Amino acid sequence: MIQCSLQSIVILLIGLFSAGTLFSQSKIIRGKVKDAATQEPLPLANIQIEGTLKGAVSNREGQYEIRLENQPATLLVRYIGYKNRRILIDTTTPSVLDIDLIPNPVEFSEIIITGEDPGMRIMRGVIEKKLRWRPLLRTFEADAY
Secondary structure, eight states, X not given: OHHHHHHXXXXXXXXXXXXXXXXXXXXXXXXXXXXXXXXXXXXXXXXXXXXXXXXXXXXXXXXXXXXXXXXXXXXXEEOTTBOOEEEEEOTTSOSBOOEEEXXXXXXXXXXXXXXXXXXXXXXXXXXXXXXXXXXXXXXXXXXXX
């Protein structure tokens, strides 16, 4: 009788642990991150579960895979030169999710390029200052090791 009860308890515990994994909110989302205009894959795109430190990076073909422990969750997708995108994931979201990002050119201020090495300009300034303060120098002392 005791052995039968022990077996029943073991079976019950196994059933409880199995039910917990069956009904968990865990979900794997996979897909491809692409340029919305050209449909070219975007390698090294950053896919992060918003509000956490968990995330993924797309491979050379733009493919990614990320496990979401809880839903709803928001994916934050980022790529340099493209607009960030937030995607709400819930229980109805398909497990294959391709993500198109819209280009967002980054504009920088004007850059002037000269043929002169910047180190030469800096050294000229140092020499000019040295010539100005050298006549004012009365004494000089240095410790050497």
